[in-house]
Amino acid sequence: MEVYFQVITDAETLNSACEKLSQFESLGFDTETTQLDPFEGIIRLVQLSNGVETQVIDLKPFMEKGELKTLPELAPLRDLLANPKIEKIAHNAKFDAKWVKHHLGVDVGGFFDTMLASQLIAAGDQDRRHSLAEVASFFLGQELDKSQQVSDWSAAELSQSQVEYAARDAATMLPLREKVWEKLKSDELDKTARLEFECVAPVAAMEQNGFYLDRGRWLEQLEKVKKMQAKLADELQDMLSAGVAQASLFGRAEINLDSQAQVTDALKNLGVPVPESTRGWQLQPLANEYPVIAKLLEYRSVAKGLTSFGENILEFIKPQTGRIHADFRLIGAPTGRFSCSNPNLQQIPHGEEYRRAFIAPEGKKLVIADYSQIELRILADFSGDENFINAFNAGADFHAMAAAQVFNVQPEDVTSEQRSFAKRLNFGVVYGIGASRFAMMTGVSQNEAENIMRRYFGTYRKLDAWLREAGGKVLRERLSRTASGRMMRFRFDETDGKAIAGARRNGMNFPIQGTSADILKRSLRLLHDSIAGTSAKLVNIVHDEIIVECDANEAELTCKKLEKAMCDAGEEIVKKVPIKVDAKIADEWVK
DNA sequence: GTGAAGGGCCAC
């Protein structure tokens, strides 16, 4: 592909180029950087293309004149990037957003992200890949040579092939956008796409902000957990070796407690009826009868905490900021949920010994807000079930209200067992729970589980009908959608009963989990706009929870803004039941 | 040694 481009190295050319570029509605946008992390490297090139001409802006000469963020010569570029009316088409825009924000001080307005678009179009097809090379090949039939991607972008003089590569990637974005947009429109994914694109800036900002973890407190808490683990390991060794003959002769036969095979053997020697899998939920019913099982589960939980969330996490604290800057994937799951890694801040154990180490730094506060029962409220809204809706409108204790309805007793007469049944079913229906699983987790017989579920769905007939229809629809149409229009396609073998059942459950779960993600994403955008220019910074999100850090004297106001953003986002979609957000100001990340 | 798969547990 021939690309007409010019390399800009001086203020005058930059100024006139920006003036010309600002006539266009959308521009291909790309950056070349010396590293993957904005804290580590420099941003060398910014490329902007109108599809015909491509401007390759070399920032090196500007860096020598001073700080890029404030350099007057770069003002035209900063203004162009910030202008939300000019769409910036980028592939994995979060990457470019972070670099531009960090080094140019610009919150880029108006993204079109071809990677997110490709993910939406793939609609859950895990085989599809979403690198620029793959996406360009898929939509344009064009093979991109990415060999220069990792070349030396810090070189004094960039090679011809480097600048050509840089220009070509930016120039590709326009035709790619056309094809991708066509497909988004025809798949009716444009609304979801906009929702996603508007989240790029908030999430880029969040990653750059980082989440503060107090090293000293973390280590202090870890010591307690280590002691507990040592004690548990010792007790478990004793219990497990009781069944081994050699134990009495040669002392205790040490086994590797982390080895599935060894632990299973030891349990069998003790006469424990080991289920096929020793996963927690399969072992749980045995825990009462066999103390060794209870001990094993306790050990595994503590060991998990130590290995996954032990000292390792401290290595993620960036020396430049003293904070953790995790990677969030905007479309981490086909449902639209985020995923998070390095480290996964969405799976920090709930226990205080872990979360208490995430604190507000001196002079700051954390504002923590989460949606109350958002998935169940979505289900209530979708199904229109009057009884279910009433349980929410009654306020107070939703699970108890549900129990009162299901077991036909006065709310004040609900037993804790009845409330527990209702609560487990309330959560379970969202996943398409079956009687076997319900029996397993509650300890009641299969028969009784079926009876309780019959009562439950008898109480919530429209809920039942909606779930059946959602499951059935997937089998007929092989497609499911969320409130925003996010789509999941299903492929399964019609003769495979297991696959059919799986698809059915997905059909029930996808619209609910996905709509919850839609709502959260909408709230992120509203929040980003309402806290712009204040001390408030987004620092973490966990599916239905948002954490913001701000100056202590702005905490009250920030709390109101966060609550409002979340409620407004929820109310745009959920109409039949109230949206409830629990928001609070705290010094530590505890509920 | 390295990498993938299997099994397990953490979050929502």
Place this chain on the structure above:
DNA sequence: AAACGTGGCCCTTCAC
């Protein structure tokens, strides 16, 4: 007949 959805990270085991 099947058995609860979405992720990431850790360990062991096993193949290369």
